[in-house]
Amino acid sequence: VIIDSHAHLNFPEFRDDLETVLANATTVGVDGMINIGTDIKTSRESVLLAESYPQIFATVGIHPHDAASFSEVEAELRKLAQHPRVIGIGEIGLDYFRNPSPADTQKAAFISQLKMALELGKPVVLHCRDAYDDLLAVVSKFYLPFCKTSPGIIHSFSGDITQANSFVQAGWLLGINNLITYPKNDFVRDAIKDIPLDKLVVETDCPFLPPQSLRGQRCEPAHTLFVIETIAELKNLSVDEVATATTANLQTLFNISWQ
Numbered sequence: 001v002i003i004d005s006h007a008h009l010n011f012p013e014f015r016d017d018l019e020t021v022l023a024n025a026t027t028v029g030v031d032g033m034i035n036i037g038t039d040i041k042t043s044r045e046s047v048l049l050a051e052s053y054p055q056i057f058a059t060v061g062i063h064p065h066d067a068a069s070f071s072e073v074e075a076e077l078r079k080l081a082q083h084p085r086v087i088g089i090g091e092i093g094l095d096y097f098r099n100p101s102p103a104d105t106q107k108a109a110f111i112s113q114l115k116m117a118l119e120l121g122k123p124v125v126l127h128c129r130d131a132y133d134d135l136l137a138v139v140s141k142f143y144l145p146f147c148k149t150s151p152g153i154i155h156s157f158s159g160d161i162t163q164a165n166s167f168v169q170a171g172w173l174l175g176i177n178n179l180i181t182y183p184k185n186d187f188v189r190d191a192i193k194d195i196p197l198d199k200l201v202v203e204t205d206c207p208f209l210p211p212q213s214l215r216g217q218r219c220e221p222a223h224t225l226f227v228i229e230t231i232a233e234l235k236n237l238s239v240d241e242v243a244t245a246t247t248a249n250l251q252t253l254f255n256i257s258w259q
C-alpha cells in the first residue's frame with residue numbers, strides 16, 4: 001500500500017474527473033491519500049472528501065498565505081479539527097518566499113494552530129518555504145516541549161542534509177515529493193540518501209509538482225510512485241521496501257490504518 005500523504009483533491013483541477021484520478025491511483029498501488037486544507041474553504045472541502053471516500057483522510061488548517069484571515073475563522077477551524085476523519089492540523093507554517101503576509105502575522109496564526117493541535121492531540125503538517133530557521137525556532141519554543149506524540153510532518157521537504165538532520169533529530173518526519181526528480185535538486189537527493197527510511201513519508205502536493213518526466217502536466221496521487229521509485233534508487237532499496245516503510249511511518253504517526 002502506498003499513501004499520498006499530501007494531496008489537494010478538492011482543487012478545481014480535479015473537478016471533472018476525480019473518480020478517474022482515484023482509479024488511476026489504485027491502478028499503481030496508491031490506495032490512500034491525506035487531503036490537506038489550506039484555508040477555511042478548502043478545510044471544509046477536505047472534511048467532505050474524507051466523509052465521502054474511505055481511502056481519504058483529512059487535515060484542516062490555515063496556510064501562511066491566508067494567515068491574515070485566521071482570527072475570523074478560528075472558531076470554525078477548531079470545530080472542523082475535531083471531526084473524526086480529521087487526523088491532523090495543516091498545512092500551517094511560514095512562507096517567506098513571496099512574503100504573502102507579514103512574518104509577524106504568519107507567526108501568530110502558526111503559533112495559535114500549533115496550540116490547537118496540542119489541545120486536540122493531533123499532529124501537524126508543516127509548510128515551510130525560505131523560513132527553516134524561524135520555523136525551527138517557533139516549534140522549539142511553542143510546540144515541541146509540550147508535544148506528547150510524534151510532532152508531525154515537514155511537508156515538501158526541500159532543504160539540505162543539515163536542515164534534514166535538525167528536523168529529524170527533533171522527531172519530525174520529512175514529506176518527500178517529486179521535487180526530488182528535478183535535476184537541480186541534487187542537495188535534496190543527497191540529504192535523502194543519508195536520512196533513515198523510518199523518518200520519511202511520501203506525497204505529491206497534487207495538482208502541483210508533477211514528476212520531471214511529466215513537467216507542465218497536472219500532478220495526481222498516482223505520481224507518488226515516481227517519488228517512491230526515486231527514493232528506492234537513491235537508497236538502493238526495492239520499491240516495496242520504501243512503500244511499506246513510508247506507509248507504516250504514516251500509520252504510526254496518525255494512529256490510523258488503510259486497508
Ligand SMILES: [Zn+2]
Nearest residue numbers: 006036091205
Ligand atoms: Zn500543499
